[in-house]
Amino acid sequence: MTDLHLIPVTNIKGIGKKADDLGALGIHSAGGLLDYFPFRYEDYHLKDLTQVKDGDKITVQGRIFSEPSLQMYGRTKSRLSCKVMIDRFLVTAVWFNRHFLKAQLKAGEDIVLTGKWDARRLQISVSESEFPGKGASRTGTLQPVYSVSGAITQNWMRKTIRQALVQYGQMIEEVLPRELVAKYSLMPRKQAVAVIHNPESLSEGEKARKRMVYEELFLFQLKLQAFRSLNRSKADGVAHDIDLPAVREFVRALPFQLTDSQKKVIAEILDDLKQPACMNRLLQGDVGAGKTIVAAVALYAVVKAGHQGALMVPTEILAEQHKRSLEKLFEPYGIQVGLLTGSLTERKRRDVLAALQIGLIDIVVGTHALIQEDVFFRQLGLVVTDEQHRFGVNQRSILRRKGMTPDVLTMTATPIPRTLAITAFGDLDVSTLRELPKGRKPIETYFVQHHLLDRILKFIRKEVRTGRQAYIICPLIEESDKLDVQNAIDLHAQLQNQYPDMKVGLLHGRLPAAEKDGIMRRFSENEVQVLVSTTVIEVGVDVPNATIMVIYDADRFGLSQLHQLRGRVGRGEHQSYCILIADPKSEVGKERMRAMTETNDGFEIARRDLELRGPGEFFGTKQSGLPEFRVADMAADFEILEEARDDAVELVARTDFWTAAEYLPLREYLQREQVLSSDLLD
Structure with missing residues (x-):
C-alpha cells in the first residue's frame, strides 16, 4: 500500500517553486493535493436565453452584429460594447477595462460569452469570452473553482491537479x-476523486461530492466512536452508591412538579452516576426549560453518596444567584453550599x-476562580458547568483533574441542533x-423600526405603572466613530x-464586579424599574417581575443571542414581550x-442560526473544538452526518x-490519528 500523503508534492511535474x-494552503503531499477539492464549479454549458433568470451567470453563443464601441475613463478604465445576435435576440455585450479586445471583435464572427445576464436591458456583462475554433475552449464544460491565494491562480491549480x-x-x-x-x-474512491476535479455534469459532480462527504464524516465519527469505545471500558471513575429513595423524597418535596x-433526563444522569466509567453528558434545553433543577437533583444524589459537587458558571451575578437558590433547596437536608468568586475578600476566600x-x-458554586491552582477538594464527585461553550476545553479539564476523575455534566441554554451536538460533542452523551x-406563557415578539420608538417608551411606562419592569439592550457601551448604533x-x-x-439603571461589562452585582440586586428587588444594559445580562439572570425586553439594533446580534436575551423575560406569571x-x-x-x-422554539432558532452563520461562529470558533471539514457542510449534510455516526x-x-483484514485500512487510520494510544478525551 502506497500512502499518497507520504509522497512530497514536489514529485508532481510542474510544481517547482510553487511548493x-x-x-x-496546507498542501504538502500528492495525497494532499488530490484531496484539495473544489468548492463549486463554473458552468460553461451553453444556455437558452428564454430559460435563464435575471442576474444569472450564463454562457451563450452568438454572432457579432455591430462594430465595437469603446469609451475610456481616464487612463485605465474603459467600457467596450457591441451588439451580438443570440438566437433571435439582439443583445448588448459589455466588457469593462478590456479595451485591448476591441481589435478582435469583428462583425459577422461567432463568439462565446460568459457573464451576468441583465434581462431588462437585454445585456450581458462579460467576464470571459472566446472565439469557437480558435485555441482551447471551455465551452460545454464544468470548470472546478478552488480556494486559492498568493501566486496560485485557478488555471494553474486546475492544470496541476x-x-x-x-x-x-x-x-x-x-x-x-x-x-x-x-x-x-x-x-x-478512485473514480470519485477523478470526477470531483473534472465532472461531466453537475449531477455527476454531486455524486462524487456525496461520496467524499460521507467518507470525511464517517472517518471523523469513527475516530470519536473508537475513542469512546476504548475509554468506556476503563473503569476509572466513581461508581456512586445512589440512595434512590432519598432522591425520590427530595423530588417529591420540590414546590413544583x-x-x-x-x-427522563434525571433517570439518564443517575444511571450514569452509578457506573464505574466517568459520566460525560451534555444537558441542553431551551431557556427556562428547568436545567438548574436537574443539576440540583444530580448534586443532591452525589452528596448523599458521600462526595462533593462543583457548579461552575460564567459570571459572578449568576454564581450568587445559583448559590441562593441551591441554599434554599438544600437547607432542610443540612447540605452546605459555598461560593467561590474572584471578588471574595482574601480572608473569606481562605475560609472557603x-x-x-x-x-x-x-x-461549591463559582466562576473561573474554581480552577485556580490553590483550590482543592476533599472528594470531588461531580462537576457541573453551566453555559459550557463559554469555557475553553482546558478550563474544564483542569477542574475535572481536581477530583479523582469526577463525573461531568455540562449544561447549555443555547440549544444545539442535533447535527452540531453529535459533531462538536461526539464524545458526550446528549440529554435534551x-x-x-x-403555566409558562409564550413571549410575544415584535419587530419595529426606529421611528416607532415613542410608542415603545409609552408602552414601557404603562407596564411599569402596573408594577412590572423592563430591560433595554444596546450593542455598545459608549459612542463609536465606526458604528452608527445605539450605545448604553x-x-x-x-x-x-x-x-x-422611575429609577433607570445602567449595567455593562466595564463596571466593577461589586457595582454590577449591586445594580442587579436593586433590579431584582424592583428598586430599579428600567435596566439599560449591554449583553452582559444574556446568561442566567432571573427576575420574574421583568416582562419587557427591548433590543436596540437587533439585526447586529446573532439569532441564538437574541433568543437568549428574550429568555430573560417570561419567567413569571405575567405576559411578557420582546421588542x-x-x-x-x-x-x-x-x-x-x-x-x-x-418562533419561540430555541431548537428551531438554533437550526436557522446555524444556516445563517455556519458552525464556526455558532459557538465562537476558538473554543468550539469544531473540526474544519474539507467538503462536508454540517448545515447541509446533517442527514449524511447522522448516517455516518x-x-x-x-x-x-x-x-x-478490530481483527478482520478488510478493516485494516481503518485501523491504520485510527493508529495514525493516535486514537489507539491516546489518553482520555476531555
Whole structure:
C-alpha cells in the first residue's frame, strides 16, 4: 500500500517553486493535493436565453452584429460594447477595462460569452469570452473553482491537479469498507476523486461530492466512536452508591412538579452516576426549560453518596444567584453550599478553600476562580458547568483533574441542533429538555423600526405603572466613530430624562464586579424599574417581575443571542414581550427578525442560526473544538452526518472490526490519528 500523503508534492511535474505557495494552503503531499477539492464549479454549458433568470451567470453563443464601441475613463478604465445576435435576440455585450479586445471583435464572427445576464436591458456583462475554433475552449464544460491565494491562480491549480491525477490517480486506494460503499451506492474512491476535479455534469459532480462527504464524516465519527469505545471500558471513575429513595423524597418535596422531560433526563444522569466509567453528558434545553433543577437533583444524589459537587458558571451575578437558590433547596437536608468568586475578600476566600479541603462544604458554586491552582477538594464527585461553550476545553479539564476523575455534566441554554451536538460533542452523551414547565406563557415578539420608538417608551411606562419592569439592550457601551448604533451610556442618560419618576439603571461589562452585582440586586428587588444594559445580562439572570425586553439594533446580534436575551423575560406569571428595534439593511438581518417573530422554539432558532452563520461562529470558533471539514457542510449534510455516526457506532462495537483484514485500512487510520494510544478525551 502506497500512502499518497507520504509522497512530497514536489514529485508532481510542474510544481517547482510553487511548493511554498501550496504549503501555505496546507498542501504538502500528492495525497494532499488530490484531496484539495473544489468548492463549486463554473458552468460553461451553453444556455437558452428564454430559460435563464435575471442576474444569472450564463454562457451563450452568438454572432457579432455591430462594430465595437469603446469609451475610456481616464487612463485605465474603459467600457467596450457591441451588439451580438443570440438566437433571435439582439443583445448588448459589455466588457469593462478590456479595451485591448476591441481589435478582435469583428462583425459577422461567432463568439462565446460568459457573464451576468441583465434581462431588462437585454445585456450581458462579460467576464470571459472566446472565439469557437480558435485555441482551447471551455465551452460545454464544468470548470472546478478552488480556494486559492498568493501566486496560485485557478488555471494553474486546475492544470496541476490534472497532472497529479495523471501521475498518481491509479494509486488511489479505497478506505471505506465494501459494505458501506454498497449500502449507499457510493462511487469508488478512485473514480470519485477523478470526477470531483473534472465532472461531466453537475449531477455527476454531486455524486462524487456525496461520496467524499460521507467518507470525511464517517472517518471523523469513527475516530470519536473508537475513542469512546476504548475509554468506556476503563473503569476509572466513581461508581456512586445512589440512595434512590432519598432522591425520590427530595423530588417529591420540590414546590413544583417536574416535567416528563426532566424526569427522563434525571433517570439518564443517575444511571450514569452509578457506573464505574466517568459520566460525560451534555444537558441542553431551551431557556427556562428547568436545567438548574436537574443539576440540583444530580448534586443532591452525589452528596448523599458521600462526595462533593462543583457548579461552575460564567459570571459572578449568576454564581450568587445559583448559590441562593441551591441554599434554599438544600437547607432542610443540612447540605452546605459555598461560593467561590474572584471578588471574595482574601480572608473569606481562605475560609472557603479550607472548608472545601476538609469537606465542610458539600457543594461549591463559582466562576473561573474554581480552577485556580490553590483550590482543592476533599472528594470531588461531580462537576457541573453551566453555559459550557463559554469555557475553553482546558478550563474544564483542569477542574475535572481536581477530583479523582469526577463525573461531568455540562449544561447549555443555547440549544444545539442535533447535527452540531453529535459533531462538536461526539464524545458526550446528549440529554435534551424539550418541554417548558406548565403555566409558562409564550413571549410575544415584535419587530419595529426606529421611528416607532415613542410608542415603545409609552408602552414601557404603562407596564411599569402596573408594577412590572423592563430591560433595554444596546450593542455598545459608549459612542463609536465606526458604528452608527445605539450605545448604553447615551441611552441611559436619555431615559433618565424621559422617565423622571422611575429609577433607570445602567449595567455593562466595564463596571466593577461589586457595582454590577449591586445594580442587579436593586433590579431584582424592583428598586430599579428600567435596566439599560449591554449583553452582559444574556446568561442566567432571573427576575420574574421583568416582562419587557427591548433590543436596540437587533439585526447586529446573532439569532441564538437574541433568543437568549428574550429568555430573560417570561419567567413569571405575567405576559411578557420582546421588542426588536432595527432597520435591517442585509438579507441576513431581515431573516433574523423574521425568525424571531415566527418562533419561540430555541431548537428551531438554533437550526436557522446555524444556516445563517455556519458552525464556526455558532459557538465562537476558538473554543468550539469544531473540526474544519474539507467538503462536508454540517448545515447541509446533517442527514449524511447522522448516517455516518450510526455506521461508525455499529462498526466499532463489532469484534471483527478490530481483527478482520478488510478493516485494516481503518485501523491504520485510527493508529495514525493516535486514537489507539491516546489518553482520555476531555
